[in-house]
């Protein structure tokens with residue numbers, strides 16, 4: 001007879017701090033004192049190490065965690081390819097191809113799908129690079145309506161930054177539970193096993209998968225030691241375990257393919273842990289926005305929440321950037337984003353509300369746009385006309401809204417699913433936004 005027993009602690013308790021060294025025990029005394037791997041860990045637990053970086057990574061980058069668990073993670077059957085095509089993160093096409101397109105692309109909102117759980121809900125929209133080389137990113141869309149059963153999932157490919165657009169996620173991880181509410185994000189680092197339940201029904205959102213390194217807070221330079229996302233607002237879960245000897249499924253995403261193994265114990269049996277490698281969440285409402293108080297328009301990098309740096313200082317494999325409600329007060333300034341071409345690619349999504357650089361309703365919550373490397377873009381004609389003639393008093397923009405951007409130094413390809421399967425790409429995006437822009441040029445009288 002399978003036995004399930006939850007240790008009775010508060011379900012969601014958090015420890016605050018970004019890349020702080022945390023330790024947590026669901027039973028007092030479960031953490032060994034001083035030693036990491038004593039001959040007999042407390043209460044007959046197994047000690048297990050989880051490495052988020054090479055052992056020898058520099059101290060300021062080194063991310064390792066020690067777990068004290070009932071059964072080691074290695075105790076499972078052989079992984080077999082999981083061939084349900086509907087379940088592949090790569091959608092219907094196992095040997096997916098990434099299409100490189102110079103056009104500006106925009107998608108209508110992605111459909112809800114109440115028939116799927118988390119593992120089966122992920123669709124690979126696009127990306128760059130290669131998880132086997134630990135270079136690049138993946139961009140996935142999820143729409144789920146069912147709790148995962150006795151199933152756990154982990155990605156060996158990279159860190160998941162989950163941007164929730166609709167619903168609530170109850171994420172049970174090996175290290176504890178995270179409740180992700182609207183306007184919150186979660187980061188689940190590579191390898192950490194988790195299960196997603198949906199306490200408020202169907203969910204939808206976006207995932208940025210970082211194949212290389214881990215997310216960090218951006219440098220603040222002359223801004224100083226505060227503002228943007230403050231370290232204390234990131235929350236890691238406290239240890240929370242269950243003892244369950246029934247059969248569990250264990251899925252892994254490994255080089256963008258799914259594999260499945262079985263095991264006769266819950267993957268969520270970590271009684272205590274300590275270290276620097278753990279999942280966390282962040283409420284986007286806590287982001288402290290800065291901006292110009294005189295004239296002109298700073299680069300959007302001032303809105304960076306988290307960055308996945310490349311090996312080249314100041315250049316990101318992926319930045320996660322948001323456009324929260326904020327005051328605009330600049331004088332003699334065209335206040336919307338300028339027209340530009342960028343050596344970085346820009347994938348944008350909208351969690352809620354209206355984005356201040358576009359009118360006409362083409363960019364909707366749960367939709368997206370992609371302005372790839374050097375694809376020219378900027379405000380549409382309406383926005384340009386309004387902004388050029390506006391009385392420049394202080395105004396608050398983005399009230400009730402939250403747009404975001406995954407910005408990458410890499411060229412982002414789009415999958416067949418992204419282009420065809422969902423039939424959502426707006427053919428008239430360019431025409432609607434920019435082709436109708438008129439010349440205002442007036443040659444000086446000679």
Ligand SMILES: [Fe+2]
Pocket residue numbers: 340342346371377
């Ligand atoms: Fe842009």
